[in-house]
Amino acid sequence: MSDLKTINVLNVPVNPFSMQETLDCLLARLEAGQKTWVITANAEIIMLGQKDSEYMHLLQKATMVLPDGAGTVWAGRTLGYDVPERVAGFDLFLELIKLSAVQHYKIFFLGSAPGVAEIAKKRCEAMAPGVEIVGIHDGYFTEAESKEIVAEINKSGANLLFAALGAPKQEFWLNRFADAINADLCMGIGGSFDVLAGKMERAPKWMQEASLEWFFRLYKQPSRFRRMLVLPCFVAKVLQRKYSSK
Numbered sequence: 161m162s163d164l165k166t167i168n169v170l171n172v173p174v175n176p177f178s179m180q181e182t183l184d185c186l187l188a189r190l191e192a193g194q195k196t197w198v199i200t201a202n203a204e205i206i207m208l209g210q211k212d213s214e215y216m217h218l219l220q221k222a223t224m225v226l227p228d229g230a231g232t233v234w235a236g237r238t239l240g241y242d243v244p245e246r247v248a249g250f251d252l253f254l255e256l257i258k259l260s261a262v263q264h265y266k267i268f269f270l271g272s273a274p275g276v277a278e279i280a281k282k283r284c285e286a287m288a289p290g291v292e293i294v295g296i297h298d299g300y301f302t303e304a305e306s307k308e309i310v311a312e313i314n315k316s317g318a319n320l321l322f323a324a325l326g327a328p329k330q331e332f333w334l335n336r337f338a339d340a341i342n343a344d345l346c347m348g349i350g351g352s353f354d355v356l357a358g359k360m361e362r363a364p365k366w367m368q369e370a371s372l373e374w375f376f377r378l379y380k381q382p383s384r385f386r387r388m389l390v391l392p393c394f395v396a397k398v399l400q401r402k403y404s405s406k
């Protein structure tokens with residue numbers, strides 16, 4: 161955990177930053193050459209931390225944990241904190257792509273099915289001309305290949321590493337190789353390459369604004385139902401925490 165302002169959401173230290181504050185902070189850290197690990201935490205991730213102490217440890221160890229998802233924003237506000245807005249992982253990823261084009265930072269894409277990150281790269285190059293995506297590796301590799309991938313990332317000279325392996329796999333992987341990876345900023349971005357490559361749809365803006373993105377994902381991927389069963393438990397835990405601290 162860093163010395164940045166945090167709030168406590170079920171023992172997870174969340175940074176209650178707006179998108180702009182997040183970008184300012186990340187730019188300052190990149191310019192200072194400070195290693196930064198970003199996790200964008202939705203309610204599912206926070207609940208995973210309640211069940212898995214090793215995962216909770218990672219959430220407490222990351223440099224920045226941002227309020228991704230309506231659930232995390234709601235929880236922070238319900239617990240009496242000022243949470244300016246949601247900072248969605250996908251939106252932050254796109255902002256960092258644009259920032260990298262301006263600042264000439266190099267980027268490595270790790271994760272998703274073979275070929276998907278290549279399409280995402282093309283979309284990024286069209287969106288942010290001049291952006292340098294210097295390396296790509298898909299997310300389906302063996303345990304033994306991990307070390308070679310780390311060497312590949314380092315050889316590419318990437319300043320930013322985006323890992324799209326899904327939560328919690330990406331956090332466990334990034335933690336395991338944190339000391340060996342030279343990139344200054346590492347961030348897990350779940351299914352973002354799939355969205356960018358058009359393999360997965362993102363909820364329409366009105367649904368995002370109405371805090372219904374979770375419902376859209378469930379509608380598109382009914383297989384997420386089991387994962388989402390934790391959401392009522394999340395609400396109950398937050399309310400219990402709120403009333404037990406009065």
Ligand code: UDP
Pocket residue numbers: 271272273298299300324325326327329349350351352353354
């Ligand atoms: N993935 C991967 N390697 C794996 C498992 C998953 O690269 O071993 C990728 C998968 O192809 C998908 C992403 O990780 O692109 C997971 O997306 P999901 O939306 O499930 O992640 P979440 O945003 O829920 O963490």
